[in-house]
Amino acid sequence: MSQLTYVFRSAPHSSSAGREGVDALLAASAYCEDITVLFMGDGVYQLLQGQQPQDILSKDYAPMLKLFDLYDIEQVYVCAHSLALRGLSNADLVIDAERLETAAMNLKLHQARKLLSF
Secondary structure, rough: OOOOOOOOOEOOOOHHHHHHHHHHHHHHHHOOOOOOEEOHHHHHHHEOOOOOHHOOOOOOOOOHHHHOOOOOOEEEEHHHHHHOOOOOOHEEEOOEEEEEEEEHHHHHHHHOOEEEEE
């Protein structure tokens, strides 16, 4: 399988898109070694620590994000501008993600061969 880029743009738990995206990402990692993951816009909330989705009867899939290292998913990026707009920093995130400025994020998007957006 060729290079895949997963883009997370939606807030968690407002729909099943985030959870389904993480499921698809982990499954694809068995067949593809070149996976890039981008969190931008409201998608940065996917990475926020301390979420309590059980309060809204939703499944907590944040522990699945911690499996990225185990699945050799190393190219994980978060939009610095999106974090700043929401008053967040890397310390607020459940996993380590490299901060990229808007121009660098756009470059990653343009370099993507196959793009899946959640």
